[in-house]
Amino acid sequence: MESEKSWEQDALINELIEGMEVARKLKEDLSLPSSVDSRNSLLQKILSSYDKALVILKCNASISNSQTIHQPSPHPPLLSVQTSPLGEEAEGLKHNSKKRKMTPKWTEQVRVTIENGVEGPLHDGYSWRKYGQKDILSAKYPRSYYRCTFRKTKGCCATKQVQRSEEDPNAFDITYRGSHTCCKGNDAVVTPKSEDTKEKPHNNVESHHAKPSQDSLTVKTENITAHPLTSFGCMTQDNHHTLFSSMVLENDPFLRSLSQTSLLSTNTAESNYFVPPSFLVHEFDGVCNKPCPDSDVAGIVSADTSATNSPIFDFNFSLHSVGIDDSYFPFNACGLLSQFPKCT
DNA sequence: GATATTTGACCTTG
DNA sequence: CAAGGTCAAATATC
Numbered sequence: 001m002e003s004e005k006s007w008e009q010d011a012l013i014n015e016l017i018e019g020m021e022v023a024r025k026l027k028e029d030l031s032l033p034s035s036v037d038s039r040n041s042l043l044q045k046i047l048s049s050y051d052k053a054l055v056i057l058k059c060n061a062s063i064s065n066s067q068t069i070h071q072p073s074p075h076p077p078l079l080s081v082q083t084s085p086l087g088e089e090a091e092g093l094k095h096n097s098k099k100r101k102m103t104p105k106w107t108e109q110v111r112v113t114i115e116n117g118v119e120g121p122l123h124d125g126y127s128w129r130k131y132g133q134k135d136i137l138s139a140k141y142p143r144s145y146y147r148c149t150f151r152k153t154k155g156c157c158a159t160k161q162v163q164r165s166e167e168d169p170n171a172f173d174i175t176y177r178g179s180h181t182c183c184k185g186n187d188a189v190v191t192p193k194s195e196d197t198k199e200k201p202h203n204n205v206e207s208h209h210a211k212p213s214q215d216s217l218t219v220k221t222e223n224i225t226a227h228p229l230t231s232f233g234c235m236t237q238d239n240h241h242t243l244f245s246s247m248v249l250e251n252d253p254f255l256r257s258l259s260q261t262s263l264l265s266t267n268t269a270e271s272n273y274f275v276p277p278s279f280l281v282h283e284f285d286g287v288c289n290k291p292c293p294d295s296d297v298a299g300i301v302s303a304d305t306s307a308t309n310s311p312i313f314d315f316n317f318s319l320h321s322v323g324i325d326d327s328y329f330p331f332n333a334c335g336l337l338s339q340f341p342k343c344t
Numbered sequence: 345g346a347t348a349t350t351t352g353a354c355c356t357t358g
Numbered sequence: 359c360a361a362g363g364t365c366a367a368a369t370a371t372c
Contacts, residue, residue, distance in 0.1 A: 130349055132364060145363070149348090161363090 019049030126180060128160060140166045148182055156182035 026042040127149035135142045141164035148156040158180040165171035 129347090131366095133349095133351075134362065134364095137361060143362085147364095159363095 015049045019046050022046045022049065124174075126158065126182075136163070139163060141169075148180060150182035154182040156180050158182075 022042050022045040026039060026046065029039055029042060128146035129149045129151075130144055130146050132145040133142050134145070143161050143163040146160045146162065148154075148158040150156040158176065158178040160177065161175040163173050163175075165173055
């Protein structure tokens with residue numbers, strides 16, 4: 001167990017260092033007349049590294065959770081995460097179970113509200129293809145299933161589920177699964193006709209393909225972190241936004257420019273433009289299948305709600321200890337941890 | 345004709 | 359066995 005943990009820690013550190021190095025490269029790149037493609041490539045690498053790091057953290061969380069507490073609940077978790085799709089590293093952390101949950105996945109949930117009279121959820125920058133719809137027993141509205149349009153051509157396994165909110169029919173709960181391996185910046189964002197022009201007027205949820213100008217849309221993200229009990233899995237989009245913006249936006253004109261497009265949000269939770277999934281902190285359930293789903297709250301939290309069992313605390317290391325200089329590391333650990341009430 | 349959506353059937357999981 | 363998730367044939371749209 002110790003060795004496993006040590007391995008995870010090493011892997012995490014490696015990913016963070018990798019992300020930092022690529023960030024440096026990007027920084028250098030910005031001072032040169034470099035191509036947008038190469039910058040995008042570097043950016044993707046950075047995001048990938050951070051994703052993997054988060055995956056590792058979450059895997060650790062789940063392992064811890066599975067060994068500690070279970071809080072049975074009659075309600076399924078709003079956020080449930082299986083395992084990570086991000087890299088073989090995380091795969092290596094998986095144990096067992098041939099259940100469906102073993103399918104590498106992570107999920108996150110955002111609430112999208114359309115204002116200004118625009119119909120349907122906004123376009124999130126990716127190109128989705130609907131592959132199913134299902135009436136959910138306890139839900140008033142059916143759930144629609146989408147997968148990345150580039151699943152076939154690029155093997156992108158990202159999927160999402162869209163369900164109209166019962167409390168607010170103008171809102172949609174969107175659960176993302178898997179990260180895009182297609183390049184949104186190159187392909188999907190130049191939305192193919194499939195998304196933009198083939199929209200059919202009928203029927204509830206799936207009309208979310210309708211793609212009005214993103215400028216005309218605002219996205220209200222479910223304040224998942226509003227729950228009093230938080231763990232790592234409780235980071236919200238807004239947290240992540242904060243995180244990401246603190247990482248690079250303020251200092252990087254390139255990324256700042258991206259933020260002004262569909263890629264990144266610089267808005268607050270009060271009026272968020274959509275933050276694409278790649279930039280969100282994902283809610284991980286990590287490797288372990290929780291036999292007992294938590295309450296809704298705990299479900300959202302995803303990981304267990306005990307600070308003592310919270311993985312981020314178990315994961316006892318500091319950037320300094322591995323020779324990472326805060327000033328170089330845009331991923332402000334203190335800032336990150338400060339997102340969690342008990343982490344002071 | 346190519347591509348997207350619909351929808352009933354089937355599969356997997358708990 | 360029930361419910362959620364996915365498949366795939368039929369259908370619609372461009």
